[in-house]
Amino acid sequence: MTELAATQLAMLNHLVGSLKPGGRLVYSVCTLTRSETTAVTAAFSAAHPELEPLPLTGLGSPHAELALLPHELNANGMFIATWLRKK
Numbered sequence: 001m002t003e004l005a006a007t008q009l010a011m012l013n014h015l016v017g018s019l020k021p022g023g024r025l026v027y028s029v030c031t032l033t034r035s036e037t038t039a040v041t042a043a044f045s046a047a048h049p050e051l052e053p054l055p056l057t058g059l060g061s062p063h064a065e066l067a068l069l070p071h072e073l074n075a076n077g078m079f080i081a082t083w084l085r086k087k
Contacts, residue, residue, distance in 0.1 A: 004036055005039060008027075008029065008040050009043055009044060012040070013047065016051070019085045021085055021087040024054060024085075025082065025085070026081070027041065027044075027081045028080045028081075030076055030078055031079065032067055032069070037079040041081045050085060052086055053084075054082040055082075064082055065079070065081045066079070067079050068080070
C-alpha cells in the first residue's frame with residue numbers, strides 16, 4: 001500500500017468512531033490507482049462490519065463504489081465510495 005493510501009485508510013479509521021447510527025460516510029479521492037481506491041475501501045470495509053456499503057443511487061449507480069473515468073467525462077478521474085453505519 002502506498003504512503004498516501006495508508007494515510008487515507010488511517011483517516012477513515014480515525015473518523016469512523018464519530019459516525020452516528022444511520023450516518024453516512026463518503027470517501028472520495030481524485031485518483032484511480034487501485035492502492036488508493038479499491039484497496040483502501042476493501043481494507044476499511046473488512047475492518048468495520050458495523051458499516052454497510054451504501055449504493056450511489058443519486059449518481060445513477062447501484063454500487064457503493066464508483067469510478068469517474070476521465071475519457072468518459074472529459075475531466076479528471078475520481079473515485080467515490082459510501083457506507084452507512086448500521087443502526
